[in-house]
Amino acid sequence: MTTASAEHRAHFDFTISFANGGGLSGDAFRLDLPRPELGADEIGTLLVHHLGLALVSSVELTNLRVVEEPHRGSRGVDAPARQASRVIDLSHPIEAGLVTYPGLPAPTITSHLTREASRAKYAPGTEFAMDIITMIGNTGTYLDAPFHRYAEGGDLASLDLATLVGLPAEVFHLQDAWSQERRGIDAATLADRDLRGAAVLLDTGWSRFFGTPEYGHGAPFLTEAGARFLVDAGVALVGIDSLNIDDTESGGERPAHSILLAAGVHVVEHLTRLADVPARGARFTAAPPAVHGFGTFPVRAFATVGDPR
Template sequence: MTRSDDTPGLWDISPPVHAASPSYPGDAPYRQRWTARIGAGSVVNVSEISLSPHIGAHADAPLHYDPHGAAIGALALAPFIGPCRVVHAIDCGPRVQWRHVAHALAAPPPRVLVRTRVQAVVERWDEALSGLEPALVQRLADAGVQLLGIDSASIDPADSLELSSHQVVRQRGLRVLENLVLDAVPEGDYELIALPLKLMGADASPVRAILRTLR
């Protein structure tokens, strides 16, 4: 996504969501059908959509990786809005480590977004996605970070069975944003706004994630 032409200082970091949006193998794809169309029988267009809540930019709930965890609608909104830092760690392999981001995180704000690709993969499932090293997650939690975001579909590699970084997030009470698009965003500090829907039984929620330049 690029900087908004008509709103200076506003960055849209959400990928488009449509029928071709990639999903984790086995997850429900995006589907839409019209239940009413403007015409003889209706004065409005109305559609029905179904999808995995992990399609597109989304916030994970603890319920996603903890059988007793909270659903997304029960989470406080504060971690999803406020000062954040975008850090570049391009093509660092399966897991981003502290050495890849140390240049920008000596004193991190409460929210950190990590760019791992020159161009985010938004048109297909990326089996070679980059996640975060569990030790890095632990270190950022120790530094007071409350939310981690990434421009891939998961903070753990696609073939991970242990979900070790998700488990650190669970233990430390962090929040997670995945599938962001940070292609055009320079490293630096911004305001993040990425509010999940109040879905009271869901393991995740789509978000419309944006960054605003700090005044």
């Protein structure tokens, strides 16, 4: 059954002819739809707009079918109107013993003051618990500041909150756009949108393995060319629901970290639930504590969707 808030996409093959000669064709193309009842002519017009084509004389669609499927951010299709605001938590909870990245220490949580011991310090009926957590900054869902990569880069305390709170989110739903043979997310995959000032969030589906041995091997990543493209596009932040923004299985080089952090673009790793966030229209927040001399720390990352009023 189709729900009122469901999103739809058209699947089709196409042939486009140009008025000044030549043509373009494609197989198994997919396109976001603003509503499911559009006809072939209207979908053809959307296709032309999405591809940014000029001087088109005709569009022919074949094997057309419309399916209920989350939007991927096709140009010319606005985010669906939503009646109520909601907040989507995109962070992994932290607990003692959590393995975020293979080989890094897991957090430990101990008591500084137990509730039982506190009763001797406060009035009758009043008690508190005070606990100590020991963890590496690379725990759970965390943000990298430039200092993480560069000794002279800005630390967590130097970050401008305006670059961390309420950023327009551009979510690339890429679960069917990469494979074990081609794990890198390249520039061409990200080139169909205006990304200036945005938080670009890469939904690869890898977070389903978080906390398991499978999480540490074969993970998708952002290529060097993809990182350069995003810097040139003027993005504010790049997040991924994977083990690392870089390919950790290609040696010690970390081109995505190096390029993004050198340009002052924040990096958030180990996100989750990105599939629940629409391709466009949400706002993203991921703010760490202001710690001097620290380059990485967990964040409570979340997306706000809909009208907050």
